Amino acid sequence: MTNGSATAGDSRQAGGSAGEVFLAFLKLGLTSFGGPIAHLGYFRDEIVVRRRWLGEAEYADLVALCQFLPGPASSQVGFALGLYRAGPLGALAAWAAFTLPSAALLVAFALGAAALDGPLAQGVLHGLKLVAVAVVAQAVRGMAQSLTPDRQRAAIAVGAVAATIVLAGAVGQVAAIVLGGLAGLVFCRNGAMAAPAATRFPVRQAAGVACLGLFAALLVGLPIIAAATDAHGLDLFDAFYRAGSLVFGGGHVVLPLLDAETTASGWVSKDAFLAGYGAAQAVPGPLFTFAAYLGAISSGIAGAAIALVAIFLPGLLLLVGALPFWDSLRRLPLAQAGMRGANAAVVGILGAALYDPVWTSAVLGPVDFALALAGFVALVSWKAPPWMVVLALAVAGGALSMFAG
Numbered sequence: 001m002t003n004g005s006a007t008a009g010d011s012r013q014a015g016g017s018a019g020e021v022f023l024a025f026l027k028l029g030l031t032s033f034g035g036p037i038a039h040l041g042y043f044r045d046e047i048v049v050r051r052r053w054l055g056e057a058e059y060a061d062l063v064a065l066c067q068f069l070p071g072p073a074s075s076q077v078g079f080a081l082g083l084y085r086a087g088p089l090g091a092l093a094a095w096a097a098f099t100l101p102s103a104a105l106l107v108a109f110a111l112g113a114a115a116l117d118g119p120l121a122q123g124v125l126h127g128l129k130l131v132a133v134a135v136v137a138q139a140v141r142g143m144a145q146s147l148t149p150d151r152q153r154a155a156i157a158v159g160a161v162a163a164t165i166v167l168a169g170a171v172g173q174v175a176a177i178v179l180g181g182l183a184g185l186v187f188c189r190n191g192a193m194a195a196p197a198a199t200r201f202p203v204r205q206a207a208g209v210a211c212l213g214l215f216a217a218l219l220v221g222l223p224i225i226a227a228a229t230d231a232h233g234l235d236l237f238d239a240f241y242r243a244g245s246l247v248f249g250g251g252h253v254v255l256p257l258l259d260a261e262t263t264a265s266g267w268v269s270k271d272a273f274l275a276g277y278g279a280a281q282a283v284p285g286p287l288f289t290f291a292a293y294l295g296a297i298s299s300g301i302a303g304a305a306i307a308l309v310a311i312f313l314p315g316l317l318l319l320v321g322a323l324p325f326w327d328s329l330r331r332l333p334l335a336q337a338g339m340r341g342a343n344a345a346v347v348g349i350l351g352a353a354l355y356d357p358v359w360t361s362a363v364l365g366p367v368d369f370a371l372a373l374a375g376f377v378a379l380v381s382w383k384a385p386p387w388m389v390v391l392a393l394a395v396a397g398g399a400l401s402m403f404a405g
Helices: 017-030 034-048 056-068 073-113 118-147 153-168 168-186 207-229 232-245 250-263 268-281 285-330 333-362 366-380 386-404
Strands: none
Touching: 017 073, 034 056, 034 073, 056 073, 056 285, 073 285, 118 153, 118 250, 118 268, 118 333, 118 366, 118 386, 153 168, 153 333, 168 250, 168 333, 207 232, 207 285, 232 250, 232 285, 250 268, 250 285, 250 333, 268 285, 268 333, 268 386, 285 333, 333 366, 366 386
16 A cells, blocks of 8 residues: 555545544444444445545455454454544544444443343343344354355365364364465465555555564463463453454454353353343444453453453554555465455354354253244344344343243
8 A cells, every 4th residue: 555645536535633533433333233344334425425535446445455354344444544534543533433332332231231130131131142143143144155155165164163163262263264274275266356446545664564563462472471460451451352363254253252262261151241242233333342341241341441452452453554565465366365265264163153152052942943043034034133133032032031930
């Protein structure tokens, strides 16, 4: 990406204030339901079409970069748009405004859920766990259609399921992604290559190298420091930073990574994990704010803040680090082939998570199966908004619990 100036007739408007960016993304943070792909549509309508901060080709190029990198694609795009419009303060303003509304709602749910008791409350929480079944099943279906369209990538996905189940926890997930990328280098080299769009996004190479170095230093150094100090706050930061570093392919992929980091350590129970994941489907903004819920369950508001910053930080560092080099990198056939394999492995990881912990913890009988199936059909066939499915299954869970009691 270069520092070239806009050509004549370019619709973009360079230069703006952090306050302007904050207000634009606060609107998006309060109204953007539907997951990262939907978020990108909201961004295009607000930033490219209505505000004309940059052109269509530049926006498409930025989206391609964020889909190539680990991390939350919609949040990375928003951060980059803020960076382009108003510099570093604009980037932070865009991230905060888009992220904090859903994070605040989920922290409030976490703090309130601890006080919930009785059959009605437990039924509602179980209904939210069934929402997680429907949502993850929908995500597996949609991602499989787009990321495993041929036999080679379907086979990589199946292999990733096996690796994730045999090598339980984060080790299996990392192994699946690495092996998937290596398999992609061998078996996924014949895909069509889109012609790169002209891109003018100003980031200095020195800043990019510094961000990449900081990303690597934290990824390697945090586990060592956390083990040496035995401080719970550092343990939290390390766990969520590692999860944020390994998320390819969309927000729902963070589910198995966070499950491996939080429930295995005893910070969060399986039931609380799935109930929070279900609640996260009802709020606008990025799904990564689920980390704030988990941090709050583990360590209150301080834990929520630590988890929230830690899970977003690696993706944002990688984004700024990659901006100066993206034009050259994305033209390499091997890079594209490796990403095809890694993305196929992501489908397998999410498929394994659909079985355990999502299905095994939520579907305990035929009524649960029927409710989860109804939620899945509502999402896939009826195109119901996620918040409506959350509300319906929460009410159904509460009602069934009261009748059973």
